[in-house]
Amino acid sequence: MNCLDFLEFIKSEFGNLGSEEGLRYKYYEDEINGIVVCWKVSKKVLDFTVKNKFNLLIAHEDLYFPPEYAGGDKGGIVSDFRKEILEKNRINFLRLHYTIDKNFIFDVFDQLSGGKILIKENLYRVYEFENKKLENVAKELKKRYKVEFLRITEPNKKVKRVGCLVGGLGLSINSKFIDKILSYNVDTVIAGEVDEYTIRALSDLKIGIIEIGHEVSETPGLIKFTQYLKKKLPKIPIKYLKNTYPIKILK
Ligand SMILES: [Fe+2]
Ligand SMILES: [Fe+2]
Structure with a gap:
């Protein structure tokens, strides 16, 4: 199964995607050898994906910073940093939000x-x-x-x-x-x-x-989605990965 097949599978299960969703990066015809599901792309998520040689990242939130809603899909320091890692390791990115x-x-x-x-x-x-x-x-x-x-x-x-x-x-x-x-x-x-x-x-x-x-508020639903994927696609390794939250409260 490649990313395009995977997208067809998602559409057949849930209907057409919203405009903020879909494949955003870039090697769509490569066979999927592992999927990471996360709330948002982060260094931790990227490192895990590279280390385990998975090549499809599904995130609930935008890949880019500045995000697409701020007109930032054309580049930016953080966007470029993330894209460089995806490119170097031939990792695909799919955003599933409203779905x-x-x-x-x-x-x-x-x-x-x-x-x-x-x-x-x-x-x-x-x-x-x-x-x-x-x-x-x-x-x-x-x-x-x-x-x-x-x-x-x-x-x-x-x-x-x-x-x-x-x-x-x-x-x-x-x-x-x-x-x-x-x-x-x-x-x-x-x-x-x-x-x-x-x-x-x-x-x-x-x-x-x-x-x-x-x-935190979206994680339980995302874990449920990941469990659903695992059941439907038992041959592909699929992992849900939480981010670490960097904020500390100083009183
Ligand atoms: Fe959200
Ligand atoms: Fe959401």
Whole structure:
């Protein structure tokens, strides 16, 4: 199976890909001898792929920095650094974003949120909680996702209606999505990643935020996708690789 066959397989399973998805690099007719699935390309992911002589990298997020949404697919210092490693080792790159969100990440996030699904309209999800203190909901999530820290606002707020902003949906680049979530009268959001635009906006309305981490929030769904691939393609070695999170909190 080569990358083009693999892409056909993905399309036959899940339908056509979105415009931000697809093969981005470059030796599409080489036979696949191993697949690494990751949330985002990193030095750790590239080193593993090279060391194990795998030649297809599937990432949920963009290969490039500056990313494609910032018009950066033509080059850049970090993009060039990554491309050089891919080229030197004849590694292919496939981005699967909406496809994995829609079929795996959101559903797994629903299950791990700790709430009951109240509204589910495409990717818009609202969960019901039993009037718990936000701080306590956050503590449970911290345990469930096994993270060292998470960021919250409004710790004493009572949580009843929670909007889902998994992954990067809490970033202000997705503010139209956030605005729609607000229209469901949520009192709190659980987010992967939020920026200060979003933090300030929600704070004006006293809507609580629990931010658990972009990669952290999407990892369980990505692992489920990887398990699915392994089952469907038992002859190809397939590995899910987590990144290490370089941030430390200095108090
Ligand atoms: Fe996502
Ligand atoms: Fe994401």
